[in-house]
Amino acid sequence: MPDATTVWLFRKQLIEQGLIEALFKQFDGYLIKQGYAAKGGQIVDATLIPVPQQHNSDSENQQLKQGEIPQDWQDKPHRLAQKDTDAR
Numbered sequence: 655m656p657d658a659t660t661v662w663l664f665r666k667q668l669i670e671q672g673l674i675e676a677l678f679k680q681f682d683g684y685l686i687k688q689g690y691a692a693k694g695g696q697i698v699d700a701t702l703i704p705v706p707q708q709h710n711s712d713s714e715n716q717q718l719k720q721g722e723i724p725q726d727w728q729d730k731p732h733r734l735a736q737k738d739t740d741a742r
Contacts, residue, residue, distance in 0.1 A: 710737075 656664075666673040685692050690702050714724045727734040 665674065668677060682692055685702075689704050689707075709717070714727075717724050723734065727737060
């Protein structure tokens, strides 16, 4: 991992050349295509974690549209906690 000065100098050069936004937009697109999401914050660990993909069945979607929570989700509280019932 490069030290803070190396990263700072590289970033400064990218800004001066007007390339930083384009570079990070391209990098972010690459990560998303690979199933990852970059979040802001400090570098603590270089571990990449896959983005969970939610695939609801047709019957689950129908119940959610009616404002109901599917029984299977109620029986498994961890699964319910991982679902975004407001997403459309």
